[in-house]
Amino acid sequence: DIEDLISVDQLSAPSNYLEAENENDKYDCHKCEFTTEVREYYEDHVNGRFNLKKCPYCSKVIHPNQVFAEHLRTHKAYVVGLDFKCDVCNKVFTRRKIHKLRHHKETVHEGILYHCTTCEYNATLPQHLKDHVQAFHEGIEYKCRECSFSTKYARNLTSHVKDNHTDQPEVDAGGGPKKRLKKSKQPDAQRICDICGKILSSKFHLESHKKGQHSNISLQCEYKECEYTTNRDVNLRNHMKSHTGKKMMCDQCPFSTTLKMNLDGHIQRVHSKRELLNCEQCNFQSRSYNYLWRHKKKAHSETSNAKKCQEDDCAYTYMYPSDLKRHHDKVHLGIRFHCTYEASCDFSAGYKGDLNRHVKIVHQDFKLSCDVCDFSTTKRNHLKEHMMTSHGQVQEYKRNRFCSLCIS
Numbered sequence: 305d306i307e308d309l310i311s312v313d314q315l316s317a318p319s320n321y322l323e324a325e326n327e328n329d330k331y332d333c334h335k336c337e338f339t340t341e342v343r344e345y346y347e348d349h350v351n352g353r354f355n356l357k358k359c360p361y362c363s364k365v366i367h368p369n370q371v372f373a374e375h376l377r378t379h380k381a382y383v384v385g386l387d388f389k390c391d392v393c394n395k396v397f398t399r400r401k402i403h404k405l406r407h408h409k410e411t412v413h414e415g416i417l418y419h420c421t422t423c424e425y426n427a428t429l430p431q432h433l434k435d436h437v438q439a440f441h442e443g444i445e446y447k448c449r450e451c452s453f454s455t456k457y458a459r460n461l462t463s464h465v466k467d468n469h470t471d472q473p474e475v476d477a478g479g480g481p482k483k484r485l486k487k488s489k490q491p492d493a494q495r496i497c498d499i500c501g502k503i504l505s506s507k508f509h510l511e512s513h514k515k516g517q518h519s520n521i522s523l524q525c526e527y528k529e530c531e532y533t534t535n536r537d538v539n540l541r542n543h544m545k546s547h548t549g550k551k552m553m554c555d556q557c558p559f560s561t562t563l564k565m566n567l568d569g570h571i572q573r574v575h576s577k578r579e580l581l582n583c584e585q586c587n588f589q590s591r592s593y594n595y596l597w598r599h600k601k602k603a604h605s606e607t608s609n610a611k612k613c614q615e616d617d618c619a620y621t622y623m624y625p626s627d628l629k630r631h632h633d634k635v636h637l638g639i640r641f642h643c644t645y646e647a648s649c650d651f652s653a654g655y656k657g658d659l660n661r662h663v664k665i666v667h668q669d670f671k672l673s674c675d676v677c678d679f680s681t682t683k684r685n686h687l688k689e690h691m692m693t694s695h696g697q698v699q700e701y702k703r704n705r706f707c708s709l710c711i712s
Contacts, residue, residue, distance in 0.1 A: 320375075322356065322365040335426065335565040337415030340365070352421045354430045360409035361391055373402055404508075415541055424569045425593055435459075440593060522625045529641070531633055531656065533625050558664055630655060643667075 324341035331346035348356045361379040397405040410416035417426040418433045427433035438444040439456035446461040447454045504510040525532040545562040573591045580589045613620040622628045633639040634654035641659040643651040645667045653659040664670035671680040
């Protein structure tokens with residue numbers, strides 16, 4: 305037995321762990337809830353390496369030479385035979401998948417994400433981040449050797465081969481090393497969604513898929529006038545900061561947020577010189593990979609995930625529970641949001657976003673200005689049309705400057 309070979313005192317020796325250089329040191333990631341007192345662990349996180357491991361029970365940072373499973377077994381209260389359970393929700397993970405226990409604790413219960421160092425993409429698993437980097441920044445493409453099918457993700461090619469070619473032995477990674485696949489077989493019935501028929505890579509992903517796409521259960525913001533809903537605990541925790549957290553202001557426009565990662569993403573999307581990303585099927589443009597992906601999924605997906613409003617004689621369709629709630633509150637419940645900026649203003653809106661726009665435009669004199677002439681407008685498409693028709697060019701949207709403290 306491993307506990308007979310390695311004592312608790314031996315595992316607790318300082319040489320087996322990375323410790324803070326100064327007990328008052330604290331390092332916080334500005335893109336997620338990651339925090340640590342160990343500088344090496346912080347640098348490992350922000351640089352996207354993720355080589356160091358933190359114990360999900362005692363939060364000690366394990367030295368690279370230390371066996372992770374051996375340390376976990378010192379926490380006997382959470383050991384179930386050869387397996388380990390989460391100390392928050394009691395979910396059980398096998399010894400072979402203890403890395404998933406660590407990722408589960410970090411992303412589900414601690415709000416930690418894994419960040420791309422090139423763009424604003426955030427992943428909930430290191431493997432997803434690796435796939436993103438290979439697909440969008442390294443240009444790796446996986447090609448089928450039997451047909452013209454190609455994809456940016458190896459897992460998509462694996463599914464394609466299983467579904468279409470029974471004897472395909474290898475994966476061609478864009479001219480790189482070939483990866484041999486396991487012998488093709490029919491997908492396990494436990495990985496097939498019984499609602500939409502989609503094949504998932506594991507039972508865990510199947511459960512997540514059903515919860516996110518087919519479950520009617522949603523977590524709702526506890527503030528009565530707020531319409532936000534989600535099916536993830538971490539999303540709700542981040543949202544609650546919009547009501548209780550300290551606001552950070554953009555110094556170039558009226559945008560404000562309680563999350564540093566949102567402010568960074570806003571600056572990169574709106575004010576940076578990053579090249580616009582174009583949709584290949586329409587004129588949609590964005591500087592955000594996430595926004596482009598959401599657009600493609602909603603506008604061009606061959607297998608749409610749109611759902612229909614359940615009210616009688618209502619043809620409204622939606623993809624996200626928050627969209628349905630906003631629609632239901634406005635159309636079927638008649639909820640209105642009233643302007644309180646000035647006592648004499650009697651404006652009201654069915655959507656909170658429309659009320660925010662009203663406040664910016666009517667009460668805060670929000671405008672987009674032309675760099676060439678005196679033209680100004682409150683709508684981006686109007687400025688774009690003006691620049692094309694009057695000056696034959698496209699310019700970055702330039703807003704009137706606001707005080708970064710009070711937006712006045």
